[in-house]
Amino acid sequence: MGRLSELYRDADRFLREYTKGLKPRDVGRVFRREAVDAYRTLLDDHGEEARPGLWQQVKVAFLALSYQLSPGRRVLFALALLMGFLGFWDADLRIAFLPGLALDLWELLTPISLLLFVLLLGLELADRIRVRDELEIARDLQQDLLPSGTPPIPGFTVVHSYRTANTVGGDYYDFLPLPDGRWLLVAGDASGHGMAAGLLMVIAKTALEIAAASDSHPEAVARVVHGSLLGTGGNRGFMTLFCSRLDPRTGELEFVNAGHPFPFLRRVGGEVLELGEGSMPLGLSREPRWAATSVQLHPGDMLLVYSDGMPETVHAVSRETYGYERLRAHLTRGGSPRAAHDRIQADYASFLGDESPTDDQSLLVIGRNPAEPRDQPE
Numbered sequence: 001m002g003r004l005s006e007l008y009r010d011a012d013r014f015l016r017e018y019t020k021g022l023k024p025r026d027v028g029r030v031f032r033r034e035a036v037d038a039y040r041t042l043l044d045d046h047g048e049e050a051r052p053g054l055w056q057q058v059k060v061a062f063l064a065l066s067y068q069l070s071p072g073r074r075v076l077f078a079l080a081l082l083m084g085f086l087g088f089w090d091a092d093l094r095i096a097f098l099p100g101l102a103l104d105l106w107e108l109l110t111p112i113s114l115l116l117f118v119l120l121l122g123l124e125l126a127d128r129i130r131v132r133d134e135l136e137i138a139r140d141l142q143q144d145l146l147p148s149g150t151p152p153i154p155g156f157t158v159v160h161s162y163r164t165a166n167t168v169g170g171d172y173y174d175f176l177p178l179p180d181g182r183w184l185l186v187a188g189d190a191s192g193h194g195m196a197a198g199l200l201m202v203i204a205k206t207a208l209e210i211a212a213a214s215d216s217h218p219e220a221v222a223r224v225v226h227g228s229l230l231g232t233g234g235n236r237g238f239m240t241l242f243c244s245r246l247d248p249r250t251g252e253l254e255f256v257n258a259g260h261p262f263p264f265l266r267r268v269g270g271e272v273l274e275l276g277e278g279s280m281p282l283g284l285s286r287e288p289r290w291a292a293t294s295v296q297l298h299p300g301d302m303l304l305v306y307s308d309g310m311p312e313t314v315h316a317v318s319r320e321t322y323g324y325e326r327l328r329a330h331l332t333r334g335g336s337p338r339a340a341h342d343r344i345q346a347d348y349a350s351f352l353g354d355e356s357p358t359d360d361q362s363l364l365v366i367g368r369n370p371a372e373p374r375d376q377p378e
Contacts, residue, residue, distance in 0.1 A: 066078065069120075069124075077120055080113045080117050083116070084109065084110060146162055146173070147174060151183070153175070153183050154249075155368060156367065158364065158365070159338050160364045161345065161363050163361045163362075164361075165309070165356070165358055165361075170191070170196075170198055170239075171187075171189050171201070172189070172190065173186060176209070181247070182246060182248070184244070186208060186241065186243045188239050188240055189240045189260065189362075201239075203228055204225050208243075210224065217245065217254070218244055218245055218255055219290060222282065222290060226282040230283050238281045238282060239283055240259040240281045240307075241258045241282050242255065242256075242276070243256050244256075251296055251299075251368055252295075252297075253294060253296070253303075254293075254294040255295070257290070258290055259282075260276070260281075261306060261307065263305040264304040265302075266304070267298070268301055272328055273295075275303075298368065299369065300368065300371075301367070301368050303365070306327065306362065307361060308359070309357060309359035309360050310327070310344075310348055310361045313359070314358075315353075331344075340365050341363060344363065345363070
């Protein structure tokens, strides 16, 4: 009885450890979303070959999966499939090895087929672990490039957050103090996401800091960043950018918007404005055109700067889009920058549920502190 209790405890401990972090919808999501995404990814290079018909779909899927493997592993994969197929094709065929020892064909080939599949799985997982470790290093380096605390802008409160769809993301924002007391506030979104977008982000940050040291006007900074991205990665190497220069003493905000989602400015009275005009992202056009302009931030005003990852999120089940108007509505409700930021994040988390985001997200709420009431003379 004691032995059975011990076995039960061991089994229970193993089961808890094995299912650690498992959520109710995780298994269903493997078939509903991850399998579909994997199929589409595999067909990226063979999509033109896919035609209606089960056999054609199976053929293209097999070739697409095979060509993701190295030549040696590709042969093992085909051999494992062939052995499994032959084993089930004629399960009654018996093969005699020694006198008195005979095995059905499926008893011989099926275990070998399974062992080959396990070997291939182990090899691919080892590769994935190595890539994961490298990506985690890249993620840590990227985190060091983003602001870690609250920028000490006199008279202003800033709340910000960042979330990547993959280990490495392409969203970027920063707060750079300038020698004359003004601040450069920037937010950008590199094309795509993952490692390629992260590399573009690093290029843009380096160019931006060099530009700010010589001419901090937003248009001049945008042109330097544009020049560094032009030709990088071909047509895929582009980036949206909201580049602004804030004077904390007067509240003047000069800005250029190069293809970035229009920030929302909430006036202290409750009116919400959109800042920006339609223009091309950086790194696309040889002769870009941006409209540099300025706006006055009054005490109690609040600015919301964000990337498109949050408002353009489509729920995997309902197919509903989160939407820009939900961001605007939360900002309209007012409150402190912290309250507005946390309200948006809580609503988005509720909208997302157990699903994972499919794009990088950055959210910045910048508020000019209300004017302190003056003491009335007695």
